[in-house]
Amino acid sequence: MLETTALEEKPQFSLVIPAYNEAGRIESALKDLMFALDYQYSFGKNSELLIIMDGCEDGTPETVKALIKNRLGITAIVLPNRLGKGGAIIEALKYAKGDLIAFIDADGSVPTGELNKLIKLTNQYDLVIGSRYKKSSVMPFRRPVRRFLFSRSFNVLVKLMFWRLHEIKDTQCGAKVFKKDLIDAINGDLLITDFVFDVNLIYSASRHGFGVKEVGITWIEKDGGKLSGGLTKQILVMAFSLFNLRLHYSPLKGFLEARPFKKLTDTFYSWSKP
Secondary structure, X not given: OEEEOOOOOOOOEEEEEEOOOOOOOHHHHXXXXXXXXXXXXXXXXXXXXXXXXXXXXXOHXXXXXXXXXXXXXXXXXXXXXXXXXXXXXXXXXXXXXXXXXXXXXOOOOOOHHHHHHHHHHHHOOOEEEEEOOOXXXXXXXXXXXXXXXXXXXXXXXXXXXXXXXXXXXXXXXXXXXXXXXXXXXXXXXXXXXXXXXXXXXXXXXXHOOOOEEEEXXXXXXXXXXXXXXXXXXXXXXXXXXXXXXHHXXXXXXXXXXXXXXXXXXXXXXXXXXX
């Protein structure tokens, strides 16, 4: 289901927010983002906001629809089934009209003003990613030990499997800005629909010769992260997705389409769903 009040002109900037079961915290984050689109960003009326909600069970769509009622340039995309973070973003990109596109987490962990740091650098780079672990990064509150250890261990695994990303300190920060031309070029390589989508995006952009820049930003830790429940299962899912992405960019790519492997993959992801 799609609800939108379209702009009269083609937007220059599209901001995508994937929101899964965020009814408890999306209101304040969404209000900040709507204010930012109206007053902070240098795109004036030529910006749009797309909120994609997939398989929500907590009233998130109703909360969002009430907040965006009669607002120009805001699209609510409501899907009945859970797609995963990456799957939701891939779906939302089909509707994004801007020459410049960004996505940001729905929990408000990235202050809206931080997007400007990334946007300004798109004059020099095709993909600009926020980072929690650069020297210039600011985290007012310490991350829980379990999350921190998982984050850093995952980053080590990414570097071991994808050498092109050895200088990237944080693939998973939920703030990224990129050019529409980049998405058009790598769209056929976007195959990961869970949290490893970020690695897929960065690595595919690098493989296609696009310029990638990592920038330290302010990050405010929020409770209730989607990795907090079933962490062991999420670790297995993300490791398996990294393996699939590595296969995709290897001489063994054909195994991904082999019937036994596809059956194994479908079975594994079905088991991993909440």
